[in-house]
Amino acid sequence: MSKLQIGIAHDQESATVWDDAVVKTREADHEWMEVNLGSWMNSYFQHDALVVIDSENQPIYHFIAGGDGLSLNKLRQAYQPQVARLRERLTSGDETGVTDQVLTIGESDLIILEGRPAVVSAKPIVSDTGDIEQEPGQEHIHVAFRFLDGSFTDVTAKEYQLDHLHFSWQPPEDGEYAAAELHSRNGNVIGYFLWTPFQPGRSVFYATLPSTGIAIVGVFVSLGVFSLVLQRRSVRLEASHAQLRHLAHHDPLTGLLNRVGFSDAAIAELDASNPDEPSSILFIDLDRFKEVNDTFGHPVGDELITAVAVRLRHALPGAVIGRIGGDEFTALLPGATGERAAGAAEQVIRDLSEPFELQGNRVKIGASVGVAVCDDATEFPEASRKADIALYHAKAAGRGRFAIFGKHMDDLLQGRRKMERELRAAIDKKVQIETVYQPVYAADTGALNGVEALARWRHPKQGVISPDVFVPLAEELGIISELGRIVLEQACEALGPYQDLTISINASPLELSSDAYPLHVLSTLAKFGVDPDRLEIEITESLQLEEKSQAAVAIATLRAAGVSFALDDFGAGYSSFGRLQNLHVDRIKIDKSFIDALSPGDSSAVVQAIISMARAKGLQTTAEGVETLEQKMVLQSLGCDALQGFLLSRPISRVELHAMLDRPRERECL
Known part of the structure; x- marks a missing residue:
């Protein structure tokens, strides 16, 4: 569960470690906070509620997705312990846990919010350049809430291939489900994640059933056969574990990296790259995919997604490519900026504009692409945010276009939002x-x-x-x-x-x-x-x-x-x-x-x-x-x-x- 809390905190850092965030929250710019610290965090990271708190611990902005019966007062009661601990650590200069990948300290916990399990995570809003002076302990704070019994379980089940994953207040009563306890900061169990476990033993049992029949006739022969079966079982188990590790980082439909796998692979690639050769990130969104899916049905939609993945591999040789959503793809182009990145975006648009032949239907879609430059692994979250903003602008300009992130886009995006x-x-x-x-x-x-x-x-x-x-x-x-x-x-x-x-x-x-x-x-x-x-x-x-x-x-x-x-x-x-x-x-x-x-x-x-x-x-x-x-x-x-x-x-x-x-x-x- 700590990985989940770290993931949410990492999501927050894409917007909280940013000079603009320091300036705009000091100005209490509500529209800017709505675009960058509220609705964007919800739409991109699926955070359910967000609050921005000033240096006096007063909320100056909040966002609640879909209502959910929440109010600012209820959120305040939930986040106060985390904010108090974080404020104390900021004042004392405690930087425990800060690494090359974790940019700022934070406080999080598992709580029960309005009868639902949730993660609450508090992170300071700080300068990314260090050019803005901030008094320790007086930083504005960004608080994110993520419910664990809603869309989170669907996303997690899909990414990690966990069958029937769901939240339960009670542990499983029999062996039907595997379980993981959810512990709050004080050690209390607030609930359980249950899922149907992978059971290779069943196939082993049926595979060895004939051998066990022979064992009745000859114990010694049976022991020899059983030894062979155990050896084969060990091989199959190792293969199963390898398959599960693969599925945890790959999209089962296309074989591309999933969101988690892409992030890990992109950061590893950037760590190993030449620091003098920045790379580019492409965000790719299919045009008219939903129309195809609704018109022809999900089987044709799945076939289309698979065909798109094939064309992306052809259009972007040597790139790290991932599928991060239903019709959303992303790619890292090592050492490519400027003309090369623009050329790659144009190639993607050209290739995906060609008709697809799917189950006897001639289907024509298209793609919009956003591009941003990434200097190194530490810049990856911010570069991803910029690529997403650039994609937004490409789509706003019309289908079948690409846009490269420029500083003016933040202002234009605010107008769009x-x-x-x-x-x-x-x-x-x-x-x-x-x-x-x-x-x-x-x-x-x-x-x-x-x-x-x-x-x-x-x-x-x-x-x-x-x-x-x-x-x-x-x-x-x-x-x-x-x-x-x-x-x-x-x-x-x-x-x-x-x-x-x-x-x-x-x-x-x-x-x-x-x-x-x-x-x-x-x-x-x-x-x-x-x-x-x-x-x-x-x-x-x-x-x-x-x-x-x-x-x-x-x-x-x-x-x-x-x-x-x-x-x-x-x-x-x-x-x-x-x-x-x-x-x-x-x-x-x-x-x-x-x-x-x-x-x-x-x-x-x-x-x-x-x-x-x-x-x-x-x-x-x-x-x-x-x-x-x-x-x-x-x-x-x-x-x-x-x-x-x-x-x-x-x-x-x-x-x-x-x-x-x-x-x-x-x-x-x-």
């Missing part, structure tokens, strides 16, 4: 999120026959933020379903009384992959008195469906209730007419890129083919982005069913929409 918090708050409180409505007109008569509902974020200081910015952010944060619910409810409330109009909404693959999505849609329609056949849900080309996937089930359920589906932006990605055989939709929305190329006399063969194919399959067509009269005329001549775009109407507010709907003459476009 601030936007995350503000978007969460806007969606949680259902404020600032507005729905606007773009009319859709029949191409032949010009009559208004539907409205597409679109989300807008009206920020109190920044004004209207583009959906291209906040919708992908909502997807990354896992709150896209909540955003979709707001739009659906606002649209149904606004358009419920207008029975002759179709309501169109957009649904992301993440929403469709939720078990609750069909029920939520149908219950919302019922709440506002909207018939299901008035709702059209637009899905993207990236949604590829297995017959029994959750998304396919959701679409089938809603279609059976009368809801229709449209394929949005057809042709913008990698659509083919053949793919429509696997997508049960009622309408194709032709992407704006095709409409932009239309004018009288120009070739319109592609649009003509799309409309003809749709008719042959009994599908309706809508042209998006109609901006000129010439485009409208060509589309009408080609037989397109519906038109949508700025020529006809820009997206309008609810008030403007009602004003238009209540004046019949304005229901027709020119």
Whole structure:
């Protein structure tokens, strides 16, 4: 258990041994502490609660993940003994335990917090350069809490291949489980970790069963055979132990190093490297992996991860490579900085952008990469943090990019994290999120026959933020379903009384992959008195469906209730007419890129083919982005069913929409 406490303290040092941390905590910069000492420690290291304490032992910042019934007062009661001991040691100049790998002293203990076992760890916030003068004992202190009965057991079980690992207040009553006692600082047992032990003896027993039968006939023969079996058993046990040691440091799916193994191997490599040749750390995050996993299922997702590992080995020869999360990889490039590191990042992006052939499916993903320079082993935690920040910036700039850490990134990251918090708050409180409505007109008569509902974020200081910015952010944060619910409810409330109009909404693959999505849609329609056949849900080309996937089930359920589906932006990605055989939709929305190329006399063969194919399959067509009269005329001549775009109407507010709907003459476009 001491290893766990050391690990948490080591995590803290990635942010507490830092000049910026000393300065920002002295300034009580709440936003900076939130980004670097709170939410980041939670998202990256899974710490459940964090507190920053000033020189007077007063908390100036705290973070609590998910609530968990905790309060600052409860945390204060829990951390006071550790903070008091640490303050006393700091004042006396005690540096017991400080090594090349442990940068500062600390105090930790195993406690029971709100009826749950937890580690509490206190570390001082100190200068990494020594350029900032700090009076011993007056340092600010960072306190981390980590529950032992939550996600910790899942992570530990996976990393160390411990079957059925769980926390228990009582020791095992029989031999079914192996157990490890958890002792607090004063020696009290606060609980037990239990897991199903590895039992090579069973296989030995069954292997020797025939021999024991022979032993009944001949004892001497049996002894000889048994001796041979024991020898073989010893060999098998040694092999099993070696396998367990390997699994403790490697990812079982890809064979790459896991988080623990990568950290150990990277530090060893840096220790042995030439100090005059800095190395680079790459953080690699797959783009669109979750969509693939949700669409095709976990077996295809696992096959994809394995294939990615193969390509990374090819792209980064000589690198130390690890898989540190579901779709997250990291690599250490010994002696590589500057152009070499940038070239390696570009190679990774190129290789991972090539399509994968998986179980008969052609899957295209991508990757974003963050790069940071690491001078030596002592810099490894800080360099890892910087690489993670650089990755964050690469993803913010768009998919398929890399970024090399620069000092300006901390400030930019704070802005990004601030936007995350503000978007969460806007969606949680259902404020600032507005729905606007773009009319859709029949191409032949010009009559208004539907409205597409679109989300807008009206920020109190920044004004209207583009959906291209906040919708992908909502997807990354896992709150896209909540955003979709707001739009659906606002649209149904606004358009419920207008029975002759179709309501169109957009649904992301993440929403469709939720078990609750069909029920939520149908219950919302019922709440506002909207018939299901008035709702059209637009899905993207990236949604590829297995017959029994959750998304396919959701679409089938809603279609059976009368809801229709449209394929949005057809042709913008990698659509083919053949793919429509696997997508049960009622309408194709032709992407704006095709409409932009239309004018009288120009070739319109592609649009003509799309409309003809749709008719042959009994599908309706809508042209998006109609901006000129010439485009409208060509589309009408080609037989397109519906038109949508700025020529006809820009997206309008609810008030403007009602004003238009209540004046019949304005229901027709020119």
